[in-house]
Amino acid sequence: MNGQIFVDGDYVASASGAMFDVVDPSNREVFHRVPRGNSEDIDRAVRAARRAFDEGPWPRISGAERAAVLRRMGDRIAERRDELARLEVRDNGKPLPEALWDVDDTAGVFHFYANLAERLDNQTVQEIKLGAEGFTSKAVKEPIGVAGAIIPWNFPLLMASWKVAPALAAGCTVVLKPSELTPITALELGGIAQEAGLPAGVLNIVTGFGPEAGQPLTEHPGVDKLAFTGSVPTGSRIMATAAKDIKTVSLELGGKSPLVVFADTPIDEAVEWIMFGIFWNQGEVCSATSRVLIEEPIYETLMARLADEARRIKIGHGLDEGVLLGPLVSPSQHDKVLACIERGKSEARLVTGGGVPKGLEGGCYVEPTIFADMDEDAWIWREEIFGPVVCVKPFKTEDEAIRMANDSRFGLGAAVMSADLDRAERVARAFRAGIVWINCSQPTFTEAPWGGYKQSGIGRELGEWGLMNYLETKQITTFDRSKPWGWYLKD
Numbered sequence: 001m002n003g004q005i006f007v008d009g010d011y012v013a014s015a016s017g018a019m020f021d022v023v024d025p026s027n028r029e030v031f032h033r034v035p036r037g038n039s040e041d042i043d044r045a046v047r048a049a050r051r052a053f054d055e056g057p058w059p060r061i062s063g064a065e066r067a068a069v070l071r072r073m074g075d076r077i078a079e080r081r082d083e084l085a086r087l088e089v090r091d092n093g094k095p096l097p098e099a100l101w102d103v104d105d106t107a108g109v110f111h112f113y114a115n116l117a118e119r120l121d122n123q124t125v126q127e128i129k130l131g132a133e134g135f136t137s138k139a140v141k142e143p144i145g146v147a148g149a150i151i152p153w154n155f156p157l158l159m160a161s162w163k164v165a166p167a168l169a170a171g172c173t174v175v176l177k178p179s180e181l182t183p184i185t186a187l188e189l190g191g192i193a194q195e196a197g198l199p200a201g202v203l204n205i206v207t208g209f210g211p212e213a214g215q216p217l218t219e220h221p222g223v224d225k226l227a228f229t230g231s232v233p234t235g236s237r238i239m240a241t242a243a244k245d246i247k248t249v250s251l252e253l254g255g256k257s258p259l260v261v262f263a264d265t266p267i268d269e270a271v272e273w274i275m276f277g278i279f280w281n282q283g284e285v286c287s288a289t290s291r292v293l294i295e296e297p298i299y300e301t302l303m304a305r306l307a308d309e310a311r312r313i314k315i316g317h318g319l320d321e322g323v324l325l326g327p328l329v330s331p332s333q334h335d336k337v338l339a340c341i342e343r344g345k346s347e348a349r350l351v352t353g354g355g356v357p358k359g360l361e362g363g364c365y366v367e368p369t370i371f372a373d374m375d376e377d378a379w380i381w382r383e384e385i386f387g388p389v390v391c392v393k394p395f396k397t398e399d400e401a402i403r404m405a406n407d408s409r410f411g412l413g414a415a416v417m418s419a420d421l422d423r424a425e426r427v428a429r430a431f432r433a434g435i436v437w438i439n440c441s442q443p444t445f446t447e448a449p450w451g452g453y454k455q456s457g458i459g460r461e462l463g464e465w466g467l468m469n470y471l472e473t474k475q476i477t478t479f480d481r482s483k484p485w486g487w488y489l490k491d
Contacts, residue, residue: 001032001087001184001187001188002034002187002188002190002191003019003032003033003034003035004035005035005037005041005045005187005204005205005206005207006187006189006190006191006203006204006205006206007041007044007045007048007204007205007206008044008045008048008200008201008204009048009194009198009199009200009201010194010200011190011191013035014035014036014037014038014041014206015037015038015040015041015044016036016038016040017035018035018036018038019033019034019035019036020033020034020035020036020180020208020209021033022034022091022182022183022184023181023330023331024090024091024093025092025093025326025327025328025329025330025331025334025363025364026090026093026317026318026326026327026363026364027362027363028331028362028363028364031090032184034183034184034187034207035206035207035208036207036208036209036212037177037206037207037208037212037213038208038212038213038216039212039213039216041206041208041213042175042177042206042213042216042217042220043216043220045175045204045205045206046146046148046175046204046217046220046222046223047222048200048201048204049146049173049174049175049201049202049204049222050146050173050222051201052173052199052200052201052202053143053145053146053172053173056173056199056200056201056202057199058168058171058173058198058199058202059142059143059171059172059173060171062121063117063118063119063120063121063124063169063171064117064118064121066114066117066168066169066171067114067115067117067118067169068114068197069168069193069196069197069198070110070111070113070114070117070165070168070169070196071110071111071114072195072196072197073110073165073189073192073193073196073198074106074107074108074109074110074111074114075107076192076195076196077103077106077107077110077157077192078103078104078107080103080188080192081100081103081104081107082100084103084106084157084185084188085099085100085102085103086099086319087184087185087188088102088103088156088157088182088184088185089318089319089326090184090318091156091182091183091184091185092153092154092156092182092329093282093318093326093327093328093329093364094281094282094318094326095318095323095324095325095326096318096319096323098280098281098318099318102155102157102158103157103158105158105161105444105446106157106158106160106161108446109158109161109162109165109446110161110165112165112446112447113165113166113168113169113466113467114169116166116169116464116467117168117169117170120141120169120170120467123141124140124141124142125138125139125140125141126138126139126140128475130477133483134479134480134483134485135477135478135479135480136477136478136480137475137476137477137478138475138476139473139474139475139476140473140474140475140476141471141472141473141474142171142471142472142473142474143170143171143172143470143471143472144170144172144224144225144248144470144471144472145172145173145223145224145225146172146173146174146175146222146223146224146225147163147167147172147173147174147175147223147224147225147226147227147470148174148175148177148217148218148220148223148225148226148227149163149164149167149174149175149176149177149226149227149228150177150214150217150218150226150227150228150229150230150238151163151176151177151178151179151186151229151230152179152229152230152286153179153181153182153284153329153330154281154284154285154286154329154386155281156178156179156182156183156184156185156186157185157186157188157189159229160176160178160185160186160189162229162450162461162462162466163176163227163229163461164176164189164203166461166466166467166469166470167227167469167470168198168202168203169467169470170467170470170471171470172225172470173201173202173203173204174202174203174204175204175205175206175217175223176189176203176204176205176206177205177206177207177208177213177214177217178205178207180207180208180209180210181329181330181333182329183207186205186207187205187207189203189205190203190205210234215241218237218238218241218242219241219244221245223247224247224248225247225248225249225250225469225470226238226242226247226248226249226250227249227250227461227469228249228250228251228252229251229252229253229286230253231253231254232253232254232455235251235253235457238251239251239458248469249458249459250451250457250458250459250460250461250469251457251458251459252286252412252450252451252452252456252457252459252461253286253412253452253455253456253457254286254384254410254412254455254456255286255287255288255384255410255411255412255413255452255456256290256291256382256383256384256408256410257277257287257288257289257290257291257410257412257413257414257415257433258289258291258292258293258404258405258408258414258415258431259273259274259277259289259291259292259293259414259415259416259417259441260293260395260401260402260405260414260415260416260417260427261274261292261293261294261295261298261302261416261417261418262295262398262416262417262418262419262420262423262424263295263296263297263298264418264419264420265298265417265418265419265439266419267298267301267302267305269417269439270294270298270302270306270417271302271305271306271309273415273417273439273440273441274289274292274306274390274441275306275309275310275313275368276441276442277289277290277292277415277441277442278290278292278388278389278390279310279313279324279325279368279388280442282325282326282327282328282329282366282387282388283385283386283387283388283389283390284328284329284333284386284387285386285442286384286386286412286456287412287413287435287442288386288413288442289390289413289414289415289441289442290384290385290389290390290391291381291390291391291393291405291408292390292391292392292393293392293393293394293395293401293404293405294392294393294394294395295394295395295396295401296394296395296396299394303351303370303372303392306370306392307351307352307370310352310353310368310370311352311353311368313325313368315357315360315365315367315368316360316365317363325365325368325388326365327360327363327364327365328364328365328366328387329364330364331364333364333386333387334364334365334366336386336387337366337385337386337387337388337389338355338356338366340380340383340385340387340389341354341355341366341369341389343379343380344371344374344378344379344380344389344391347374347375347378347379347380347381348371348372348373348374348378348380348381348391349371349372349373349374350369350370350371351370351371351372351392352367352368352369352370353366353367353368353369353370353388353389354367354369355367366387366388366389367388368388369387369388369389369390370390370392371389371390371391371392372391372392372393373393374391374393376393376404376407378391381393382408382409384410398423398426398427401427402427402430402431405431406430406431406432408454409454409455410452410454410455410456411432411433411434411452411453411454411455411456412433412434412435412451412452412453412456412457413433413434413435413436413437413441413442413452414428414431414433414435414436414437415436415437415438415440415441416428416431416436416437416438416439417438417439418439421438424438424439425438432453432454433452433453433456434449434450434451434452434453434456434457434460435450435451435452444462445462446462446463447462447463448462448463449461449462449463449465449466450462450463450466451465
């Protein structure tokens with residue numbers, strides 16, 4: 001595990017020398033310390049990225065050459081799969097099988113954008129047909145410049161790849177600020193980039209807290225583009241800060257995603273996807289389907305079965321065999337989720353869970369929790385909790401389900417389950433959300449766009465849409481000098 005920041009191609013000490021603790025959420029014990037980066041470190045990193053963009057080879061080499069480096073980064077991540085996954089478990093708390101998925105996906109993201117980088121060589125210039133004689137014109141795609149990336153703690157290495165890989169594929173340089181709660185695997189990217197032959201300054205990684213490192217990054221005049229994943233309040237502040245310099249911004253923010261279950265859905269399938277939609281990754285997922293709407297004919301039956309299955313989920317250390325629910329990421333998140341549950345008890349019926357599992361009081365564990373019978377204006381129904389907590393309500397008609405599903409300031413994800421695929425497609429099209437699942441919840445694919453409506457964000461990540469975040473379009477128009485223009489000089 002690295003204990004230094006990564007700037008200008010090497011691991012170096014931070015300016016102040018100050019460090020902060022990294023805590024294992026399974027036992028609340030400190031297991032590593034990393035630099036507490038500040039504005040001086042951010043300035044050094046941005047200047048390195050600026051030099052690498054303005055003077056270095058990375059933006060100027062072919063897409064195929066960039067692809068080779070990205071592919072080597074993906075290969076190296078795959079080679080270190082088990083090691084990186086175990087670091088994720090210790091740093092974040094998630095079960096090992098999920099951490100292994102994340103590392104596999106991370107390697108796949110770098111390979112995917114390596115392929116897109118190669119394709120850019122044939123796609124950066126588009127000839128434009130003009131309606132005027134004597135002129136030719138073309139649109140040229142170019143890297144946007146220095147990208148500042150701030151990532152959350154729920155998928156530490158994977159979220160880094162969602163921003164770093166497309167930015168590098170486009171020819172940008174990057175300053176990455178990982179969450180202070182889970183900085184370990186993001187720091188490892190520096191060494192991986194170094195081994196892959198990424199030029200110095202193209203990727204820089206500074207650990208630290210939001211006010212001391214994140215804010216200076218968003219405010220730095222040397223940054224051309226900001227990419228952020230996290231909470232709505234922080235995203236709003238970043239957007240306001242970016243407005244001062246008219247920086248390009250992409251934001252992937254919070255959610256309170258609905259899952260609508262119609263009565264023709266098999267109970268087993270409904271239980272499987274409801275539980276995965278909220279209890280996977282401890283419910284620490286921005287798109288988690290934490291509001292479940294069940295059609296009345298199966299409401300009682302499905303609720304009873306769901307409660308029984310939730311009580312059977314194995315909770316424990318992420319490295320233990322068969323564990324499906326690990327600890328929450330930190331003591332502060334643990335306290336926050338428990339406080340939300342206590343508030344929910346005054347607004348709704350607690351069906352199951354709601355506390356700390358017996359025998360696991362020393363860690364940041366929370367039982368799978370189900371609430372029912374709340375009003376539509378209840379806080380627990382409307383606000384994001386970011387933990388293993390789901391709220392369930394019945395509905396009578398399709399129109400009522402759509403209305404309740406869309407009645408939210410968020411619009412990141414939504415899901416619908418029905419044996420009637422025409423109805424499922426109709427409901428999916430009616431959802432005001434950027435990501436919609438039919439007969440499933442949460443599967444995410446590198447090839448498909450990811451992002452939300454309303455207060456869930458701006459822009460899209462992943463797929464070709466993710467690459468577009470880091471490209472500018474330039475018009476180049478040429479006049480045929482063999483023909484006179486004649487506005488001022490006349491024959």
